[in-house]
Amino acid sequence: MSNIKPAIPKGTRDFSPSEMVKRNYIFDTIKSVFKKFGYQEIQTPTMENLSTLTGKYGDEGDKLIFKILNSGDYLGKVTSDKLLDLDSNGLTSQISEKALRYDLTVPFARYVVMHQNDISFPFKRFQIQPVWRADRPQKGRYREFYQCDADVVGSESLLNEAEFILIYDEALKSLGLTDFTIKINNRKILSGIAEIIGKPELIVDLTVAIDKLDKIGLDGVCKELIERGFSEVDIDILKPVILLEGSNTEKLDKLKQVLGSSEIALKGISEIETIFNYLAHFKKLNGICELDITLARGLNYYTGAIFEVKTNEVAMGSIGGGGRYDDLTGVFGLKNLTGVGISFGADRIYDVLLELNLFPQNTEETTRVLISNFDSQAELFALPILQQLREAGIATELYPSNAKLKKQMSYANDKKIPFVILIGSDEMAKNVVTLKNMESGEQTRIPIQDLAKQF
Structure with missing residues (x-):
């Protein structure tokens, strides 16, 4: 039998206990903000029907979906002609009926349609679960990662969009980030740009190209636009819009001039103005909210406002994004149900907080107190103390064997346990314990009945 070197797939990660404490700190912080704004938690299956x-x-996006092979003899019903065609796309539908979810929004739309008679609208939900994408792994980009989503369906009010900006702002501030930008645009404005050029049918090609401005620069975007069917004249019209500068108000005024003949563009501009007007009635944001016409978000289902969040403190891609989708549930048979949602990229936020050393110090702690174990008599003496501390809500361990004290202390240091209780014959005789502070080295004798009060 050959020795197999243990490994995990590229783009995935193991997380140690101390790392999980940090991850849960992120999840709990974001979850608390979602709840404050009235969102309720749901979960959906890891896999969905491929259809x-x-x-x-x-x-x-479809190319990045992880397909799951049918169980059993998945090639049993495939004809030899189909196999000889070497057409993987045509073959997929016959050998794979299920797939790992690509995001949480489409499964949520499916959930709403299936449970429409059991939920009240507008329906505000949040969801924190992993998703999978067959992307090329690189820094900040994983094949398995968690999304923290919040969506509301059944409400056309743009107050929802304004509140999502507030959710981003409050959550990121609570996580310790101080320099971040919440970018906003509107797909109707982008549709208006395509309309002005005279190529509304190429709206998807337009958005896919200009969304890459940060990655490939203006020359790269222009080259891609040419490849996607736009002319040099089209690009000359596009450039001033793509390179729009100034305050949010100045950008909007300029767009009204350039796109004034497009009804759909003016509607998008009006929606952005309404969102900014709502925000003006709240306290000042901690981060920056910026109108960015190059923001396109590559997903086809967005129809209105779109968001993207980036930290300015670390070289990292977006740490959040989302937008308005007017009829996503329509593909599942429930027409005209508008929705809007956002997502936090928890894995990227983790990397950012780690690089900036922003995790609270106590996230290193997995256990608060370790009770030493010198012998069988001390072990039995420690059991009621162990129960007392746990009932008081204090994470406590009893070392499971009467090993040498040095080994027990090393265990406490390795787990970053801040306090160790020492129980010897003298302590048992006087019904006290010796409490050692592992950081300062200070030792204090405490009556057992007063022990819980120390924490």
Whole structure:
């Protein structure tokens, strides 16, 4: 039998106990903000029917869906002619009926349609679960990662969009981030740009190209636009819009001039103005909220406002994004149910907080107190103390064997346990314990009945 070197798939990660404490700190912080704004938690299955997912993310997104082979002899019903065609796309539908979810939004739309008679609208839900994408792994980009989503369906009010900006702002501030930008745009404005050029049918090609401005620069965007069917004249019209500068108000005024003949563009501009007007009635944001016309978000289902969040403190891609989708549930048979949602990229936020050393110090602690174990008599003496501290809500361990004290202390240091209780014959005789502070080294004798009060 050959020795197999243990490994995990590229783009995935193991997380140690101390790392899980940090991850849960992120999840709990975001979850608390979601709840404060009235969102309720749901969960959906890890896998969905492949037909549920395909066609919702555009051609590029569909290529990144992880397909699951049918169980058993998945090639049993495939004809030899089909195999000889070497057409993987045509073959997929016959050998794979299920897939790992690509995001949480499409499964949520499916959930709403299936449970429409059991929920009240507007329905505000949040969801914190992993998703999978067959992307090329790189820094800040994983094949398995968690999303923290919040969506509301059944409400056309743009107050929802304004509140999502507030959710981003409050959650990121609570996580310790101080320099971040919440970018906003509107797909109607982008549709208006395509309309002004005279190529509304190429709206998807336009958005896919200009969304890459940060990655490939203006020359790269122009080259891609040419490849996607736009002319040099089209690009000359586009450039001033793509490179729009100034305050949010100045940008909007300029867009009204350039796109004034497009009804759909003016509607998008009006929606952005309404959102900014709502925000003006709240306290000042901690981060920056910026109108960015190049923001396109590559998903086809967005129809209105779109968001993207980036930290300015670390070289990292977006740490959040979302937008308005007017009829996503329509593909599942429930027409005209508008929705809007956002997502936090928890894995990228983890990397940012780690690089900036922003995790609270106590996130290192997995246990608060370790009770030493010198012998069988001390072990039995310690059991009621162990129960007392746990009932008081204090995470406590009893070392499971009467090992040498040095080994027990090393265990406490390795787990970053801040306090150790020492129980010897003298302590048992006087019904006290010796409490050692592992950071200062200070030792204090405490009556057992007063022990819990120390924490």
